[in-house]
Amino acid sequence: MIRRNVTLLVALGVAGLLALDHAHSQPLNPYTAPPMLALGSGLAATGGHCAAPPPPVQ
Amino acid sequence: MSSTTAAPAPQDTAPGGLSRGLMILFVLALVLAVALFAGPRFGVVLLIGLGFGLALEGFRFGFTGPWRRMILERDASGLIAQLICIAIVALAAFPLLAANGAELKGAHAPVGLAMIGGAFVFGAAMQVVLGCGSGTLVNAGSGNAVGAVALPFFAIGSFGGAYHLSWWTSLGSLPVVALEGTQGLMITLSGLAAVAGLALLIGVKGSHRLPRRYWGAILVLAGLAILHLMVAGQPWGVVYGLGLWVAKGVVAMGGDLSGSTFWAAPGNAAQVQASLLTDITSLTDLGLIGGAALVAWWRSGLASPVGKLPARAWAAVIIAGLVLGYSSRLAFGCNIGAFFSGIGTGSAHGWVWFIAAFAGSWVGIRLRPMLGLEATR
Numbered sequence: 001m002i003r004r005n006v007t008l009l010v011a012l013g014v015a016g017l018l019a020l021d022h023a024h025s026q027p028l029n030p031y032t033a034p035p036m037l038a039l040g041s042g043l044a045a046t047g048g049h050c051a052a053p054p055p056p057v058q
Numbered sequence: 059m060s061s062t063t064a065a066p067a068p069q070d071t072a073p074g075g076l077s078r079g080l081m082i083l084f085v086l087a088l089v090l091a092v093a094l095f096a097g098p099r100f101g102v103v104l105l106i107g108l109g110f111g112l113a114l115e116g117f118r119f120g121f122t123g124p125w126r127r128m129i130l131e132r133d134a135s136g137l138i139a140q141l142i143c144i145a146i147v148a149l150a151a152f153p154l155l156a157a158n159g160a161e162l163k164g165a166h167a168p169v170g171l172a173m174i175g176g177a178f179v180f181g182a183a184m185q186v187v188l189g190c191g192s193g194t195l196v197n198a199g200s201g202n203a204v205g206a207v208a209l210p211f212f213a214i215g216s217f218g219g220a221y222h223l224s225w226w227t228s229l230g231s232l233p234v235v236a237l238e239g240t241q242g243l244m245i246t247l248s249g250l251a252a253v254a255g256l257a258l259l260i261g262v263k264g265s266h267r268l269p270r271r272y273w274g275a276i277l278v279l280a281g282l283a284i285l286h287l288m289v290a291g292q293p294w295g296v297v298y299g300l301g302l303w304v305a306k307g308v309v310a311m312g313g314d315l316s317g318s319t320f321w322a323a324p325g326n327a328a329q330v331q332a333s334l335l336t337d338i339t340s341l342t343d344l345g346l347i348g349g350a351a352l353v354a355w356w357r358s359g360l361a362s363p364v365g366k367l368p369a370r371a372w373a374a375v376i377i378a379g380l381v382l383g384y385s386s387r388l389a390f391g392c393n394i395g396a397f398f399s400g401i402g403t404g405s406a407h408g409w410v411w412f413i414a415a416f417a418g419s420w421v422g423i424r425l426r427p428m429l430g431l432e433a434t435r
Contacts, residue, residue, distance in 0.1 A: 003201025004360035007351050010198045010206050014344060017303055018334065024310040025333040033097020033336070038161050038291030039154070045291030047338040048298045048329050050386065050395035051165035051405065053234060054223040055323040 107345015134261030164403030167390030170231030176388030181418025191392030199350030215383020216301035293399030299339030
């Protein structure tokens with residue numbers, strides 16, 4: 001087996017993931033998307049991040 | 059069976075000029091499509107992610123290898139390059155965060171028992187597969203079979219770690235400590251200089267001479283990380299996106315995430331419903347895979363053979379992948395989210411993560427030959 005096969009399998013996996021995501025997610029709407037730059041936008045950053053503290057246990 | 063036995067190598071065939079030109083157009087078209095259909099920010103974030111992948115694979119730079127060389131050979135050059143890169147990011151990030159705290163956020167997380175344990179275990183597991191958060195993505199993209207096998211299990215582990223994160227954090231955690239402003243920057247730079255000095259002291263003679271490719275990696279990665287903060291409003295991270303991929307799969311199969319404090323939280327639940335093309339860390343993760351694949355293809359056409367490993371080594375890779383994902387969530391990040399972005403934006407947890415993960419790396423290096431991943435050390 002050569003590395004090309006591995007990369008192709010990974011690419012296939014990514015394509016499958018995106019297809020599944022497309023089928024089960026809310027449709028994209030670029031008109032409600034945030035501005036290109038967060039800096040200067042006046043909007044708070046809301047994206048998920050691994051360092052974000054978790055919600056407290058209920 | 060030897061861990062390094064491989065079939066005879068076919069002749070590497072680098073692609074021609076036309077193929078390369080078409081590939082660049084194809085990649086740019088993908089970025090443009092994301093910008094058009096998801097929004098301009100998401101197109102730019104994907105482009106930044108591609109840049110990270112191109113830089114890490116193109117300059118043959120990473121996080122796991124330099125730590126391994128520091129521990130085994132006392133070659134401090136790679137570790138020093140990482141510290142310089144973080145220092146450059148900090149020089150820009152601290153004033154940006156101080157002046158734009160409402161729009162930008164740092165990678166600030168609490169220090170706690172599970173966080174320290176998670177970082178230690180992550181450090182060990184990353185040495186087993188020779189790939190950290192970014193490294194596993196880059197390895198998978200560039201045709202490394204170990205990285206490709208570890209990646210889906212990394213994602214599953216990340217989902218599980220996030221699922222249980224609130225419980226783990228409740229075991230004992232300090233308030234978030236974040237260095238801020240000029241004083242915070244000075245403390246951070248002094249800390250980085252002190253670690254670099256210690257590394258030079260312990261390291262072999264000549265460790266201070268960084269190869270040219272390291273300087274290229276330092277400048278490109280730091281520039282992209284600063285741009286990422288300005289565009290996305292948050293620092294570069296990896297593992298949130300991987301867990302999200304699995305969360306979306308679970309929901310698609312009819313699973314219910316309401317039992318998880320983490321995944322049921324409004325922001326995360328909304329992201330599970332939204333497209334991956336609107337998630338910052340997913341886009342940079344996909345970019346890392348794509349950028350690394352592009353460099354590997356560009357250089358050699360990916361024609362080199364995949365090394366063979368014994369069955370127990372593959373079992374170890376799968377388990378290490380799960381552990382990488384799970385522990386990185388408990389540790390509030392991997393080498394990128396905690397070490398690189400945490401320290402670069404002033405989080406105390408980044409420093410604690412570094413110490414714990416480095417200690418774990420020492421263990422992981424010794425585990426690797428026992429698991430059949432290299433000749434016994």
